[in-house]
Amino acid sequence: MVSTPYGDIHERFLTIEEDLDLFSFRLDGIRIWEWILYDVFQDVMFSTGVWHHHEPLGKGLVDRLLRGYLLARNAVLRNPFLSPDSDVLYYGHPRRMRMDDGYWWDIYCDPIHESTDMDYLHVEEPFLNRHFRPARTDKLRYLDLIHYAGTLREELGLDRASPSDGERRTLHAIEERIRADFETDVDVTGKEDIGYVAIEPGTGTANGRAFEVGVQSGIDHEWSTIEFDGTYTEPAFIADMQTVAGPDSSGLRYRNLTESSVDVRVEEEQSNDDEVVHAEEDVGYLVAGAASSEATPSPSPEPSAPEGETGEGDGFGVDEYGFDRFGV
Secondary structure, eight states, rough: OOOOOHHHHHHHHHHHHHHTTTTGOEEETTEHHHOOOOOOOOHHHHTTTTOOOOOOOSSSOOOOOOOOHHHHHHHHOOOOSSOOOOEEEEEOOSSSSSOOSSSSEETHHHHHHHHHHOEEEEEEOOOOSSSOBBOOOSSSOOOOOHHHHHHHHHHHTTTTOOOOOHHHHHHHHHHHHHHHHHSOOOOOOOOOOOOOEEEOOOEEEEEEEEEEEEEEEESSOEEEEEOSSSSSSEEEEEEESOOOOOOOOEEEEOOOOSSSSEEEEEEEEOSSSSSSOOOOOOEEEEEOOOOOOTTOOSSSSOOOOOOOOOSSOOOEOTTSGGGGGGGG
């Protein structure tokens, strides 16, 4: 079999779906992959140059007015919800072809309509803010009401999902896998403002509070104890996973926080399956003690190492999955 760019990308895409078990992934309880699959695949095809973009849909005032006109007009004249019941529903392709008879044909469905006597209803979305007319399809209805009303709700932020930390990890795992396999960036999670903390492993002081930063490997679903290098009075503790081992949504839990140690484990949620066994992860943490009574708070505290101490280690970062949910 001759390999083609399309075939190669398709096979690698199927492998990603299988490796990450994407058809079992749920967001807000919904199996979303089948809904976003084509859009993600299309982005990959465009970004790799196998497919080429059509003229982009305009976002100016004229384009918005045109969309409003189509929504209002076809909510009345060709609204599928106002059509009588039919035996067969066709979801047609909006990119029609003009034939010698002067009509615009859906070349996939109209030949079937012409050669059969089925009781059907044919629906189609707008293509670049237009419908090709006169259309050859007799029982044709337009999905402008659904399409544009959905777009409006999305622009107003009314249909925005609220993924958990574990679900967001899976979405990021999809992006990372696509980046690794196709050398392109595809936005699955949506653009966000991210707060983060990045500190090298070691010890220091900030605003009169002694702190310690470290990375503990080998943390899985069983409780494990992290022993601090020092002791911290009235400790405050924040932590999160620095790795993503597998597609299952998960989060970090801790208990038994003392001046010198804490217990942590990875907890999987059960939207994909009932098992909660999780592979080992690296966990980054920061623990800080109570402020010294002699310390003078500064308006903009900056962590600093004690005199003569710079901290050691290979680097520590709390990424977009981490500290902001603890209010840091």
